[in-house]
Structures are given as structure tokens and as C-alpha cells.
Amino acid sequence: MLEPTKVSLPPSTLFPVTITAILQPAGVCVARHTPILRYKYWHDVEEGEEANKVKKEFHSTFECPIEGEVQEWYVKVGDEVNTASFDVVSLMEPCTHSVQYGGLCAICGASLDQEDYTEFNNKDRAPISMAHDTSGLKVSYDEAQRIEKTSTDRLLGERKLILVVDLDQTVIHAAVDPTIGEWMRDPSNPNYEAVKDVQSFSLEEKILPHPSNAASLKYNSNATTTCWYYVKVRPGLQKFLEAMSDMYEMHVYTMATKSYARAIAKIIDPEGKFFGDRILSRDESGSLVQKSLKRLFPVSTSMVAIIDDRGDVWKWSSNLIKVIPYNFFVGIGDINSSFLPQRNGMIEPNKQTSVSPAALSKNKENEPKTEGENEANSSNGKPTENNTRDQDEDGKEKNTSGEDLKASPVDQLVQIAGGEDNPELLKAQADERIEVLEQQQAERPLAKLQKDLENSEDEEESDDDDTEESEQPHQHHHHHHKHLLTDNDEELGKLENALRRVHDEFYKELDKNREKNIPTEPDTNDIIPKIKKQVFKGCVFLFSGILPLGTNLDSADIVQWVRSFGAVVVADFVDTVTHVIATSGGTRKVQQAAAHPNIHIVYSDWIFACISEWKHVPEEKYKINVVRDETLDFSEQQQQQGQDGDDEDLDPETFMESLNRGNVDWEEIDKEVEDFMASSDDEDGDDDDDDNENDTDINETTNNSRKRDYSDIDNEPPTPKKSKPNPEDGGSSDIDGYDEDVLANELESDLL
DSSP, rough: OOOEEEEEETTOSSSSSSEEOOOSSSTTTEEETOOEEEEEEEEEEEHHHTTEEEEEEEEEEOOSSSSSSEESSSTTTTTEEEOOEEEEEEEESSOOOOOOEEEEEETTTTBOOOOOOTTTOOGGGOOBOOOOOOOSSEEEEHHHHHHHHHHHHHHHHHHHHEEEEEBBTTEEEOOTTHHHHHHHHHHSSTTHHHHOOOOOEEEEEEEOTTTGGGGGGGGEEEEEEEEEEEEEETTHHHHHHHHHTTTTEEEEOSSSSSHHHHOOOOHHOOOOSSTTTOOEEEEHHOOOOEEEETTTTSOOOTTEEEEEEGGGGGGSOEEEOOOOOOOOOTTTOOOTTTSSSSSSSOOOOOOOOSHHHHHHHHHHHTTTTTTOOOBBTTTTTSSSSHHHHHHHHSSSOOOOOHHHHOOOOOHHHHHHTTOOSHHHHHHHHHHHHHHHHHHHHHHOOOHHHHHHHHHHHHHHHHHHHOOOOOOSSOOOOOOOOOOOOOOOOOOHHHHHHHHHHHHHHHHHHHHHHHHTTOOOOOHHHHHHHHHTTTTTOEEEEESSSSSTTTTOOOHHHHHHHHHTTOOOSSSOOOOTOOOOEEEEOOOOHHHHTTTTTTTTEETTHHHHHHHTEEEEEGGGGBOOOOOOOOOOOOOHHHHHHHSOOOOGGGGGHHHHHHHHSOOOHHHHHHHHHHHHHHHHHHHTOOOOOHHHHHHHHHHHHHTTGGSGGGGGSOOOOOOOOOOOOGGGGSSSSSSEEEEEEHHHHHHHHHHO
């Protein structure tokens, strides 16, 4: 049933106004632009030769911006209206144009592109895009509310909820490395068993402009790219989808292209019984870098759950159930995320593969990193020493913004060009994705990893032959090489249990409310966090050797993830710490925690075990055996001495930390040193060449200081050169044979 349309005065009206006449009474049908109201207002004008401002009275007429029957007036003669948000009249229209497509009303067929002086735009009446397969279909908020209510009533009757499903690294893993196709056709290959059920398809994709911005239509390219995709379905997917279809209405939401999404849907749901046409790709989503439930459910998300391997693209929505990424093709990551924001502080569980960490590390040095890769990790899911060593040398995760991470072209354009709906960004996004795919096809990273694995095996075998005492001194060992790829993922079974708990809790609460005649319905925004937060309730985590130097805890992926499960994360050791998450027992934080028997020191796999199970699993299986270093003293007295003592009592790590805590302007320091040296040269121009050589060395040390790595702090500093007295001090300024300024200058260069 149609509702009356309320009409107000246009925003350009000079408020306040006073109503002077009602021209059309209730019950009268009026056409568009018919005068229906008169009013008066006051405005300052300039009069006279001296241009004095005088307030004068003016009269005006308001013309109806729509056609229809006048239902009710909300004002009368003499009333004052102060704002455009105040409705003055309501009319019953023959059509409210609540559903629009391509500039036309989908109900009456009227053209809605016309704009006139009334400042009323019919397009603004249907701003919401709800359809999966197009962004051109728009509805009004009232229509969206009606559609959602109908859907909600149907789902409640079927006792179902809504599940939004991501594709890449959530239910499938895809790659374009041609090596996969070769392995699939070679039964003798050690990876054949793992890839024999991999499915493939080819796409010829056009680089299309983004539909949300008309200006982007200027970017028109006929360029196409044909690419073969290899898709590994996550183990147990069919069983998972069958179980979920009884409890959830499922929707696909992916940042991949429309053609890619539909090709994947044909693989995982060939009959269309699980998803149907409920597939939303980035071509229709309205955003290149973010996902939003409002795109599909603009009114309410109280019955929605999300499963996705990324939390950042959802801004860590309370509806989100973040899953452990499916990394079947080692080192490939998400091929459709090259244009997404870089993930900060991401770690992954230990993947039981045959590839050695050294082999994977060597290969990654020679290939570009995609967004799906964990740049701070080796193949076994544990951070490499290079990325974390600096963190543990000073015992802190620096609370910085991670500015050392290089932004992608898309990230740069979003920041510089003022948003993601601009032609340059669209072209950069398309170009970047194609470049990543072509690079993977050309470089064949999986073939490199397999080769490195085989070489590593041969070296180990050669070492064994050299040490083995045998009567046959030259015997060759022919055997099948280890396989790079493994197919032992069990995440979907655990995810099914978690989603079943959410479903059961929702309807348990709903039934309880109905029994008590409580009109409110449960909300998954409350249910999901309530269950999750029980997992790490009361836990205080300290990461050691996990997060790279400079990681901001508030933006680190793993930190946000464990916080969503109820954990508190701290940057430094405090008495309330319950768990230290580490990669080994040799870090400073681990050694400090080892003195407290009540603190659990565990590998990061314990976190993932808890997250997968949605329960606090015992720590024993994941404990790190720590050998105490008795030479280290972490007593409160020593820590207090380190904070309050003189500079000479500070160890180099603590001193470096104290420097970094402040906003030290090293350029200004350099300038002062140079000015001092210049003044010294002017006043002592008759000095010999040795002094000039000294000055040159000092300046070179200063200019090159920023090229040194912080890790140089562990090296012995060079012996400072002896300097002559500063004549402005009236005597020698040497302390024990060293000049203070030169010593400070060289200390600065050594620390940087």
C-alpha cells in the first residue's frame, strides 16, 4: 500500500518564513509545479548612497515539486517555519518511483533524469542498491524496508539465518601458475595426488570502468586478457554447504570480478542450489577496497553472519567470523587482493608441508609479494628472524604506523586522488591485477619452490652419504621427492560447528522471547561476539618475535583477531600477562616470562587452535620449552635502576629506545654539528691537514649515519678520534681525552 509523500520547502529558502496563504486545500489533485503555498520572509539589503543594510520584507510562492492529491497540511496561515527539514504538506502520488533502473521508474516507466528549479530530484528517492547482479537497480528506503521484512519473515518461518560467504582463501584457493596444469597431467609428480582434483577454467576479461562513477566511463579500454585459473576446493566444502543450507540462506560476496565469481560458483555450486543468483562481485559492490553488509542488507543485519579470511575489508564487523586462510598453493596468497590495502601484522598457522623454511624464504626473495602472502612469515607459519629480531632486541613492539610498508599504486591513488571512484584509480586497479597474474604465470613460483625442495633433499642425502660407513662406497639412492603441496585442511568442519552454535543460540533466544511475549528479536551482532569473547576471556597476551618492528598493535591483524575473541594484548611485559606467544624460547620477553611459572609460553599455533575450535584448548601441546638464562636479571629493582639511573648506566638497547621515544630532529642536530665544525675551521684556519682530515671524517660519519641499520647497535663502536679544545670554552673541553661534541656526534652515527 502506498504511503503519502511528505513535502518540505527547498533548502535554498531564506528561513525563517511565515505562511501567508494556503492555495490548495486537502483533497485537491495538483500537477507538478502548481503553486500551493505563499509565504513571506525578511532579508538584509543595501539602500542609499552609503550602502546601509536594511531588513526588508519579501513574499514568495512555493510550487509543488510532485503531482498527486493533497492529503494533509502541517502548517496554517501565520505559522513560522525555520528549517527545510520541517514537512509542510503530504500528497498521495500515483507512483512514488521507489524502484528505479537506468534512470527510469521500474514501476510506471517514467523518465527520472529531469531536474528543474524546484531542487527536487527523483533519483534521490531511490538511493539504495540491493540487487546482487547489478548496481543500476535502486530502491527507496521504504521499499528496502519492505523487501527486508518480507525476507525476514520468510527466513524466520524456515528457521534460517543469512550467511555471507567469501570465496578466495575462505572456501577455495586459486592460482594461475601453469606449473599446476603440468603436475595435474603427470601422475609421477610427487604433487599429483594433491592436485589431481584441481579444477580449471579460462577467462577473457575486459578492463571495465567502475559503474558507481559516471566520470569513470571516460576510461574505456578494449584490452582483454585470457588467463587459465586453477582452483582447489577447500576439503569438506560440499558437506559444509549441505549442512549450512539447512540453517542459512547463503550469499557470495567477493572482491573478484563478476566473471571470476560466476566461474567459481559453477565449480562449488554447479546446480545453483546453495547460492542461486545471490552472487555479489566487486563489479557491483560499489567499493574496490571495502565490503559492507549495507550493500545487501541496508535496513538490518541482525540475522547475518559473515565468513571471510580477511577482517580488515569488513572493518572487523561484529557479524564477522574470520576464518583461517586456506593456503593450498604455497606462497601464492589471494590472487584477487593485489589492489586491497596491505595487511599489517598478519601471521598464519604452522602449515605441515614438506618444503623447508629456507627454500621458501629463498624463493620469496626472488618473487613479488602478493597481498595474500604473509610477508613476515616463513613457510611453516612462523615469523622469520630477520623481521622480528629488532623487535626483541629492545623488548618492545614499537607503536608506530608501519610507514616502511610500501603502498600499492591503488593505495596511493585512494589517498592522493580523494577516493576510489576516479578513472586513474580504476585503471591502476585493473593494471595491477593483470600485472600480478602475468607475473605469476611467467615466474612459476610453485616450480621454483618444488625445485628448491628437491635441491634441499639432495643436499641432505649427500651429507648422509658422506657420513655413512658402507662397504659400497658409491651407491645412488633413487626415491620419489617430497611433495610441496598438502591437502590436510580441516577448517570447514570446525567452522560448521561455530556457525551451528550461532544459529542455535539465535533461535533459542528467539523462542525464549516469544514465550515471554517480548517483541524484540535476537541479533547476530550481539550473539557472535558474546560467544567468541568467552574463548580468551581473562587472557592477557604478549607477542614476542611474532610482529615485525614498528607494528601498531591497534592495526595489526592478529591483534584485532584475538581481541575479537576476548583477549587483551599488551606491548610490554606486565604482571597481568597470562600468555607469551612466541616462536622460540630465546627472546628477552620469553626469558622474562619464564621466571613466572603461572605464565604460559606457547607457539602461535595455540591461538589458531582456540580460534578454530571456538574454545580455550589446553596449552600443554603448544608449550615452548624455555632454557632459563640465569645471567639475565629482570628484577623490579634492576628495571627501576634502568629507568632512573644515569645515562652511563644504560645499556645500548635501552639508550636507543630512549632516543626513539622522543621526537629527535636529526637534521637539526646535523646542522648544528656542521655549523660548529665550520666555526671551528674559521677560527683555526692555521691548523694542519690532520685536523681538516678529522673534520671530513666526522662529516662523512654524520651524512652516512642514516644508512646504518639499527642492528648495528650490537657492534662495537669505533674508537672516537681525539679532538682539540674548543677555544670558546676558554680551555680544554676534553673529558678523559675525548671531545664531548665529537663523541656525541659519533655516538649518534653509531646508533642510527
